[in-house]
Amino acid sequence: MAIIQLGRAFENFFAGRARYPQFRRKNVDDRFTLTNDPFRVEKARIWIPKLGWVRMREELRFGGKILSATVSRVADRWFVSIPVDTGEDPDPPKAENQGEAGADLGVEVLATLWTGEKEEKIPGPKPHKALLLRLRRESRRLSRKRKGSRNRQKAFRQTYLFLLTPV
Template sequence: MLIAHRIALDPNNAQATYLARAAGTARFAYNWALAEWKRQYEAWKTDNALLKPSQAALRRQLNAIKREQFPWMLEVTKNAPQMAIIQLGDAFKNFFAGRARYPQFRKKGVHDRFTLTNDQFSIDASRIRIPNLGWVRMRETLRFAGKIMSATVSRVADRWFVSITVDTPDSSHLPEAESQGAVGVDLGVSSLATLSTRESIPGPKAHKALLARLRKLSRSLSRKVKGSANRRKAKAKLAKLHARIAAIRSDALHKLTTDLTRRFHTIGIEDLNVCGMVKNRHLARSIADMSFFEVRRQLEYKADMRGGKVVVADRFYASSKTCSACSHKLDSLLLSVREWTCPACGTIHDRDVNAAVNLYKNAVSSTVSACGE
């Protein structure tokens, strides 16, 4: 299985300058190839005798002209422009397969990155050797053993990271899940997750906590003159704060999903319509701050690594409106109602705990049905 390990780099000023130039070269090659792809595709539609554009043809075309037209490309690793065009080809494959939108031009300062193939770099403990640059320090060593496939160097705010993809023979680096049975997990806004064991895990709400500072820095940036040094500094401060918010949120989600997959073999969750939920202008910010889909994504791959299972209830499964004691289903239940009494059996329910218990029962019944018992 393919696993990527993202490690922070510790470059000096000269090395950071090289990384920025390599990322800029990759961005230029991607945008050049996208413009050429559009031009050649329009020409092919009018004259079918011409060849359709492809990433392989565009790479050969760039190699033929870069020494004369773009000599500065030779100052960085050859993988930067070549892999960018290969990624454009993959983007068009996803577009034609209906999995993604039409590729867009890359912007400077937005997801700056470049990719290296496994024959163009080497790793020695906490160092990585990049072509035309030399050894760059990493903040930690590579955790996974196996065949190294590729590495992507990217910038987030003022920090550089390398994501190393490793083809591991199995997932034995993680121990199997403990035998604590199954659990239902109800995701929410007030609490990030409520378990069927009545545990409540609060969310970090990083965006809400730092919203005042975020607004202040955004106003400061909007008042700076475009192209000035002060605007560049203000932009760097705002990017750094956004990176901090993302890091706080990611840390909380990884701790939650790791704990759940370590303890429970079977986890029941809901198939939430997040795109529809964020259309509620009163709750959109809070819902986005919790990252419901990221919780599901992490639970699925971590449970798979530990030999566990994630059971996703149907989107229209009435986990909150169904009594977990007698299975009586209410006709309607307002979102503002946090506690309700079952009219059939008289049981008093906490909304979130009741939903988590129903998700637990659904997960257990799905597992039993799959086993045929």
């Protein structure tokens, strides 16, 4: 696999899409790829040559032909990426008709949706930003109160009551 990747790197270099391939350093972006031959997957474990059986966090989600496995290290944790060929193209499910709806774009409210009986208002980004700033301020006020005090209870009610009020 390393030779295949090196060949691809040189192809990209000579086509002008990349720089000259550099030797990969140790402990920087550590990863290696296993083709389908030298590893096996059973339930929640994988057999890697030279290491033996290694536990996985979860079982494979899809059944089918396993193409390869890439073992990579991110922040001192090792991850395995296993592409699987399921052999079928999943078609998205057909959406059923749920009736008609109207939309009105406005100035005070970003959009108003209605279906004939019910009207729903979607606030724009400016009120949302203002509410986030207010939430930060109220949370700061709450954090300054002594735990278990009446003033903390009042500040807690004030903080989360304002969250529940519609815009």
